[in-house]
Amino acid sequence: MDLEHMDTDYDVIVLGTGITECILSGLLSVDGKKVLHIDKQDHYGGESASVSLTELYTKFKQNPISKENIEKKFGRDRDWNVDLIPKFLMANGELTNILVHTDVTRYVEFKQISGSYVFKQGKIYKVPANEIEAVSSPLMGIFEKRRMKKFLEWISSYQEDEIKTHQGLDLDKNTMDEVYYKFGLGNSTKEFIGHSMALWTNDDYLQLPARPTFERILLYCQSVARYGKSPYLYPLYGLGELPQGFARLSAIYGGTYMLDTPVEKVDYDSDGKFKSVTTKLGTFKAPVVIADPTYFPEKCKSTGQRVIRAICILNHPVPNTNNSDSLQIIIPQSQVDRKNDIYIAVVSDEHNVSSKNHYLAIISTIVETNQPHVELDPAFKLLGPIEEKFMGIAELFEPKEDGSKDNVYLSKSYDASSHFESMTDDVKDIYFRVTGHPLVLKEREAQN
Numbered sequence: 001m002d003l004e005h006m007d008t009d010y011d012v013i014v015l016g017t018g019i020t021e022c023i024l025s026g027l028l029s030v031d032g033k034k035v036l037h038i039d040k041q042d043h044y045g046g047e048s049a050s051v052s053l054t055e056l057y058t059k060f061k062q063n064p065i066s067k068e069n070i071e072k073k074f075g076r077d078r079d080w081n082v083d084l085i086p087k088f089l090m091a092n093g094e095l096t097n098i099l100v101h102t103d104v105t106r107y108v109e110f111k112q113i114s115g116s117y118v119f120k121q122g123k124i125y126k127v128p129a130n131e132i133e134a135v136s137s138p139l140m141g142i143f144e145k146r147r148m149k150k151f152l153e154w155i156s157s158y159q160e161d162e163i164k165t166h167q168g169l170d171l172d173k174n175t176m177d178e179v180y181y182k183f184g185l186g187n188s189t190k191e192f193i194g195h196s197m198a199l200w201t202n203d204d205y206l207q208l209p210a211r212p213t214f215e216r217i218l219l220y221c222q223s224v225a226r227y228g229k230s231p232y233l234y235p236l237y238g239l240g241e242l243p244q245g246f247a248r249l250s251a252i253y254g255g256t257y258m259l260d261t262p263v264e265k266v267d268y269d270s271d272g273k274f275k276s277v278t279t280k281l282g283t284f285k286a287p288v289v290i291a292d293p294t295y296f297p298e299k300c301k302s303t304g305q306r307v308i309r310a311i312c313i314l315n316h317p318v319p320n321t322n323n324s325d326s327l328q329i330i331i332p333q334s335q336v337d338r339k340n341d342i343y344i345a346v347v348s349d350e351h352n353v354s355s356k357n358h359y360l361a362i363i364s365t366i367v368e369t370n371q372p373h374v375e376l377d378p379a380f381k382l383l384g385p386i387e388e389k390f391m392g393i394a395e396l397f398e399p400k401e402d403g404s405k406d407n408v409y410l411s412k413s414y415d416a417s418s419h420f421e422s423m424t425d426d427v428k429d430i431y432f433r434v435t436g437h438p439l440v441l442k443e444r445e446a447q448n
Contacts, residue, residue, distance in 0.1 A: 007256075008284050010036040012434070013277060015263060015291035017243050018046030019420075020411040023095075023427050024290050026102055026246035027439065029253035036284055037250065038277065042260035043240075044247060046292055047394070048414055050081040050240030050353070056311065060390035074313065074387075075355025081238035082311060082353065084392075085414045086345040086362035087423070088113055088232035088328060091223035094424040096233065099245075101441040107245040111351055113232035114324040118196040119331040120188070124320055124382060127196045127330075129224050144189055151183040151193075155217055171211040179210045193217065195332040201341045201366065201417060202333055219421075232328065232419065237352045263295060274407040288434055290409045293397040299410060300397040306367040307416045310376050311390040312383060314359040318346055319384045325350040328418055329382060336378045340366040343418040344379050358387075364416045367393060402433055409434055 011033040014025045022044070025037045043049055054077050057064035071077055089095050089110070099105050116127040120139065128134035131149075140148060159165045169179055180190050194200050198216035205213055223231030235241045247257060258281060265278040266289075276285040293300040317323045324346070331342040342365040349356050363379040372393060380386065399410035412426050431439045 006282070007034075008282060010034045010256075010284060010286040011288070012036075013038065013284060013286040013289045015039070015277070015289060015295040016046045016411075017041075017044045017247065017257075017259070018048050018292050018411065018414075019239070019243050019246075020423055020427055020430070021046065021290060021292055022243035022246035022250070023098060023424075024430060024434075025255060026104070026249040026253075027098075027427075027431060028434070029250040029255040030102060031435070032253075035250055035255040036286065037247070037255055037257045038261050038263065038279060038284075039259050040262040040295075044243045044259070045084075045240045046243075046294075048083070048085045048239060048243070050083050050238030052077050053080045053082065056080075056082050056390055060311075060392060074358065079349070079355040080353065081240060082360060083239045083362065084311075085239070085309070086343075086364060087239065087414070087417070088234055088345060088419050090219060090419050090421060091226040091231050091233050092219055093223065093419065093421055094428070095420040097441050098424065098427075102246070102249055104242075104245040104249050107248050108241045109236045110233040111236055111326075112227050113230045113234055113326045113328065113347075115321065115327045116196065116230045116232070117321060117327055117329045118192060119329060119335055119378070119382070120192075121335070124329055126322075127192075127230075129229055139192060140189055144186055147184050148189055148193075151180075151185060152217075152221065154183070155214065156221065158214070169210070171214055172209050174210050175207050176210045176213045177206040179214075180206075191332050191334060195341055196330050197221075199330075199418060202339055216421075230328070234326065234347060234351055266296075268406065272406055288407045288409065290411070290430060290434065292411050293399070293413060296408060296410055297397075299400055299406075299408060301400050303396040303398050303413075305396045305415075306372075306393050307364055307396060308367050308372040308376065308391065308393045310363040310379075312361040312363065312380075313354070313387045313389070314361055314383060314385070315357060315387055316384060317348075317359060318344075318361065318382065320382075321346075329379075330418070331378055331382075338365075338375070339368055340416070342376065342379050343416065344382065345418060361386075364418075366416050403430075404433065 012035050014021050014037045017039040025035050029035050053070050054067050117124040125139050128137045197220040198213045261279045263277050267275045269275045274289045276283050325348045327346045329344040333341050344363050346361045347353050348359045396413040398412045403409035409430050428439050
């Protein structure tokens, strides 16, 4: 990097290369903004990086074993790309739309996740991916299937401006519980729809207006319809590919990146608005800064929630999943006397994230007791023998203010949900606060 000729004035400075920050840096670069992107770490991804096994041992174990011993047991270290925060993409979701519209799909290749499963009365069942699977699924009795079919037909044929398609329901006034009642759906079907399709992590949604749940179910159905087997996609070589894809996008549009560059000082002007950051490479100015919570801990507050994640290495497919190379298992809270669901994301060497014949199963949930490790037992039981496990607990943070006072715009921590929709909401929200207009996704003209 030629420091002599390096600019010191930018439109936006972005701190941290987590996926949220990298998407924003990419989007703003495409909008013609001059972006400087700095990370104190020497790799992309921040809290949401993908790491090798040796890095995983160093991060999680007091006495890490040598690279030689790791390779003896688990194959080549460089074949492993382990996500610290596991999430899948919804095939029809907002992140997929952003990837397509920014053309980041040129740099990242995706593979479908083979199936989604739900835990019920001690067993796991495949979440039906189409009508044929639904009719033969043991999850519901024959009459319940008919009612469920009517419910899904209502979802797919609903049109805002055609009152007769509403069947007397008002999505903004009726609660989701009232909608279920109208279709005569029983408790276990409500649980199945709410947790396996709408992907709510608890039951608070039942008493809220139906629209958000309606939209989530529609997204789920459209995502499944797009590719078949499941609604989820996952990048080859792990989620760490996503921030790098957006970083490449930003660079094409003139963004500047500096890794391994801690921020030594942040300065504000006399009005208390952000002015500059100082690093070992000099002082850089911009009217606006976007950052993850670790850069401005004093401007963040805890949400009061903590997420526990367990990364498990297996040398066999997960039992009772038809030897799937990848899947999600949802353990609804009511099945295990909890308030929040437990998610298991499974990927394998088919996704270039592990060495041959190995599987990665990553469990996540919101901590509810003072024995968080015990809370994951129902998930461990489903996995069969586990070769190695790594556990970590992360507190969830969010910004105290919206950034308008000091021009410091902060992202939220990554939650326990199994996909990127809440993260993408955060991206759109920050984009709106920074630019003053909503993010409108349109096809870009290809760059040479």
